[in-house]
Amino acid sequence: xxxxxxxxxxxxxxxxxxxxxxxxxxxxxxxxxxxxxxxxxxxxxxxxxxxxxxxxxxxxxxxxxxxxxxxxxxxxxxxxxxxxxxxxxxxxxxxxxxxxxxxxxxxxxxxxxxxxxxxxxxxxxxxxxxxxxxxxxxxxxxxxxxxxxxxxxxxxxxxxxxxxxxxxxxxxxxxxxxxxxxxxxxxxxxxxxxxxxxxxxxxxxxxxxxxxxxxxxxxxxxxxxxxxxxxxxxxxxxxxxxxxxxxxxxxxxxxxxxxxxxxxxxxxxxxxxxxxxxxxxxxxxxxxxxxxxxxxxxxxxxxxxxxxxxxxxxxxxxxxxxxxxxxxxxxxxxxxxxxxxxxxxxxxxxxxxxxxxxxxxxxxxxxxxxxxxxxxxxxxxxxxxxxxxxxxxxxxxxxxxxxxxxxxxxxxxxxxxxxxxxxxxxxxxxxxxxxxxxxxxxxxxxxxxxxxxxxxxxxxxxxxxxxxxxxxxxxxxxxxxxxxxxxxxxxxxxxxxxxxxxxxxxxxxxxxxxxxxxxxxxxxxxxxxxxxxxxxxxxxxxxxxxxxxxxxxxxxxxxxxxxxxxxxxxx
Amino acid sequence: xxxxxxxxxxxxxxxxxxxxxxxxxxxxxxxxxxxxxxxxxxxxxxxxxxxxxxxxxxxxxxxxxxxxxxxxxxxxxxxxxxxxxxxxxxxxxxxxxxxxxxxxxxxxxxxxxxxxxxxxxxxxxxxxxxxxxxxxxxxxxxxxxxxxxxxxxxxxxxxxxxxxxxxxxxxxxxxxxxxxxxxxxxxxxxxxxxxxxxxxxxxxxxxxxxxxxxxxxxxxxxxxxxxxxxxxxxxxxxxxx
Numbered sequence: 001x002x003x004x005x006x007x008x009x010x011x012x013x014x015x016x017x018x019x020x021x022x023x024x025x026x027x028x029x030x031x032x033x034x035x036x037x038x039x040x041x042x043x044x045x046x047x048x049x050x051x052x053x054x055x056x057x058x059x060x061x062x063x064x065x066x067x068x069x070x071x072x073x074x075x076x077x078x079x080x081x082x083x084x085x086x087x088x089x090x091x092x093x094x095x096x097x098x099x100x101x102x103x104x105x106x107x108x109x110x111x112x113x114x115x116x117x118x119x120x121x122x123x124x125x126x127x128x129x130x131x132x133x134x135x136x137x138x139x140x141x142x143x144x145x146x147x148x149x150x151x152x153x154x155x156x157x158x159x160x161x162x163x164x165x166x167x168x169x170x171x172x173x174x175x176x177x178x179x180x181x182x183x184x185x186x187x188x189x190x191x192x193x194x195x196x197x198x199x200x201x202x203x204x205x206x207x208x209x210x211x212x213x214x215x216x217x218x219x220x221x222x223x224x225x226x227x228x229x230x231x232x233x234x235x236x237x238x239x240x241x242x243x244x245x246x247x248x249x250x251x252x253x254x255x256x257x258x259x260x261x262x263x264x265x266x267x268x269x270x271x272x273x274x275x276x277x278x279x280x281x282x283x284x285x286x287x288x289x290x291x292x293x294x295x296x297x298x299x300x301x302x303x304x305x306x307x308x309x310x311x312x313x314x315x316x317x318x319x320x321x322x323x324x325x326x327x328x329x330x331x332x333x334x335x336x337x338x339x340x341x342x343x344x345x346x347x348x349x350x351x352x353x354x355x356x357x358x359x360x361x362x363x364x365x366x367x368x369x370x371x372x373x374x375x376x377x378x379x380x381x382x383x384x385x386x387x388x389x390x391x392x393x394x395x396x397x398x399x400x401x402x403x404x405x406x407x408x409x410x411x412x413x414x415x416x417x418x419x420x421x422x423x424x425x426x427x428x429x430x431x432x433x434x435x436x437x438x439x440x441x442x443x444x445x446x447x448x449x450x451x452x453x454x455x456x457x458x459x460x461x462x463x464x465x466x467x468x469x470x471x472x473x474x475x476x477x478x479x480x481x482x483x484x485x486x487x488x489x490x491x492x493x494x495x496x497x498x499x500x501x502x503x504x505x506x507x508x509x510x511x512x513x514x515x516x517x518x519x520x521x522x523x524x525x526x527x528x529x530x531x532x533x534x535x536x537x538x539x540x541x542x543x544x545x546x547x548x549x550x551x552x553x554x555x556x557x558x559x560x561x562x563x564x565x566x567x568x569x570x571x
Numbered sequence: 572x573x574x575x576x577x578x579x580x581x582x583x584x585x586x587x588x589x590x591x592x593x594x595x596x597x598x599x600x601x602x603x604x605x606x607x608x609x610x611x612x613x614x615x616x617x618x619x620x621x622x623x624x625x626x627x628x629x630x631x632x633x634x635x636x637x638x639x640x641x642x643x644x645x646x647x648x649x650x651x652x653x654x655x656x657x658x659x660x661x662x663x664x665x666x667x668x669x670x671x672x673x674x675x676x677x678x679x680x681x682x683x684x685x686x687x688x689x690x691x692x693x694x695x696x697x698x699x700x701x702x703x704x705x706x707x708x709x710x711x712x713x714x715x716x717x718x719x720x721x722x723x724x725x726x727x728x729x730x731x732x733x734x735x736x737x738x739x740x741x742x743x744x745x746x747x748x749x750x751x752x753x754x755x756x757x758x759x760x761x762x763x764x765x766x767x768x769x770x771x772x773x774x775x776x777x778x779x780x781x782x783x784x785x786x787x788x789x790x791x792x793x794x795x796x797x798x799x800x801x802x803x804x805x806x807x808x809x810x811x812x
């Protein structure tokens with residue numbers, strides 16, 4: 001067996017059946033790795049089932065900041081029998097497989113380390129301890145202090161009682177022993193630089209950061225219906241809502257959810273709804289209501305492949321079109337954060353900007369982004385504030401007063417002497433039903449006029465890499481970290497990445513950036529290249545090459561790197 | 572307080588002359604005045620249909636919602652600001668058809684709101700199709716051979732879901748309607764008032780005369796121990812609770 005040395009970056013993949021505790025190992029390990037002073041990033045893929053099947057989590061440990069999925073597997077921890085088959089396309093000659101001797105019985109590969117995980121687990125108290133033994137092995141190989149590891153185990157299992165905690169600590173210890181033996185054998189050596197400062201950094205996932213941003217944005221009400229991959233945000237608000245006086249309600253369906261959200265915002269509480277796929281389709285009727293009754297709302301869409309049920313637990317960027325279009329014509333804003341800092345600030349901003357323009361604001365995420373964890377030094381909070389856009393009404397108050405900028409001051413019932421009348425029909429300035437054609441024209445123009453201000457407030461795309469580029473890579477939302485790392489790998493001065501975090505309306509600088517490039521290429525997780533179409537519609541610019549992936553999995557750094565290499569060879 | 576404080580100046584009332592909605596509107600104003608409810612603390616929430624237009628004719632905060640969706644914003648408004656009095660006005664199609672799922676689950680939630688359903692057993696705004704409460708056999712432009720389904724019985728459903736307040740009244744029995752509205756608005760929790768109301772344009776079967784002949788009062792109105800009896804009474808096709 002050959003020897004494996006990792007000095008900069010190692011990709012460890014854990015694979016097992018649903019119910020075998022893969023997520024538990026992920027939580028313990030990423031914390032241990034971070035506390036041990038390494039940069040860490042984890043991503044996961046899972047099946048739409050509660051037991052069985054094959055789920056996997058990739059944990060990257062690195063000397064540099066990373067926030068991307070790689071296809072490469074350096075070390076595979078196979079917890080289940082099906083793991084090898086499940087990951088066959090990613091296992092290479094350079095992959096070391098560690099697994100239970102029973103599980104790996106039939107694997108004919110040189111670089112396999114067979115360990116009696118299950119027997120050891122049985123000895124400790126049952127097969128449930130197998131995952132913690134595996135975590136201990138990895139932790140030891142990564143040279144993480146046992147104290148740190150035990151700290152993480154305790155944090156995870158303390159609430160489950162002394163007996164379970166004791167078992168898990170013992171399991172971790174057994175894992176450390178196995179890891180020690182592997183190191184002694186000289187098969188694996190990991191010498192990735194440590195930085196003690198990382199210990200104090202934040203370690204968060206896409207969902208948590210969006211949730212924190214929403215709370216920082218003054219969210220006081222959330223109604224939603226569970227649906228992967230947006231449920232995790234609902235869990236977050238349900239869990240922390242009490243501390244921040246947020247009402248959380250699981251509604252009977254998405255239709256009720258969005259109608260509750262709009263009602264709450266009308267009555268004075270900033271409101272959030274979260275959904276995915278066909279749940280979002282059900283909400284479309286309510287989106288129209290928010291647009292005509294000019295009541296703000298923040299809508300989080302965790303995208304997954306569709307249509308209809310599609311691939312419930314997989315990732316995609318397919319719902320841009322549904323977010324963008326809809327019946328009737330009024331403005332809206334769509335954010336698509338690609339990194340954790342942006343996810344926080346855009347989610348926070350969503351509430352201010354929705355309130356300012358009295359429109360629905362969308363946060364487009366997806367399964368990949370919702371589930372990605374990595375460490376970051378901090379989140380800049382100085383610029384964060386809740387902007388108030390509510391007025392105290394008087395007796396002459398008119399909810400839909402015609403104004404120069406199209407924004408009619410928004411009152412709420414019970415604050416002032418005025419009456420707040422909102423209506424889903426075309427309405428007069430007071431909010432009562434009208435069919436007057438001149439008034440209709442004025443109201444349509446009033447609503448669309450808000451777009452001028454919205455455009456001025458829109459967030460420009462971010463240019464990453466050389467400003468003297470001739471090749472421009474375009475991406476939006478969750479592909480950010482993957483494209484960025486691919487560019488870092490290429491180390492070329494003539495290439496840059498234009499990352500869009502606001503996808504509608506596009507900032508005025510968009511065309512200037514695109515025109516400057518000799519060649520342009522876009523990466524999207526959909527088949528129609530929805531964002532390239534939007535760019536063409538808004539700027540008349542046609543992107544040269546569309547690299548599209550729609551199998552429900554994210555792009556990998558290697559895939560993007562290879563695509564860019566072959567794109568550059570063409571000219 | 573006088574009921575006129577709830578009048579909307581120059582309101583362009585869209586109902587047919589003789590419509591049962593008129594007496595519901597005027598009675599509601601009287602009740603609100605008698606209960607001394609300030610328009611500034613009152614939110615009327617409605618959906619779509621002829622009944623859904625009522626808030627536009629009664630001076631108050633108004634949240635005219637989408638078809639069938641009135642209970643969801645009404646629940647949220649009350650949850651966000653408990654000092655507001657929240658009343659929903661809806662119709663049989665809006666509440667029991669399009670909004671059926673919200674109807675069931677709002678009863679389970681039991682928010683402190685009042686839900687008045689104008690039940691004329693037919694669709695008005697879309698011109699005469701069957702509603703969930705239309706009686707079997709009635710012919711319409713859509714049900715050309717007559718309605719084939721049993722009508723939806725909102726009272727039985729509400730009682731089965733253990734609704735905290737369930738009542739039925741008739742727009743032609745002003746005194747009864749007034750007392751019912753009053754009790755419903757004063758009730759803490761979800762109160763359902765199903766109001767029989769003739770549609771003079773599209774329902775030639777369930778007329779004023781027909782309602783007078785086919786309804787009767789339950790005497791033991793307030794006794795909560797007789798739910799099962801009410802349930803049995805509600806199973807009968809027509810009655811007033």
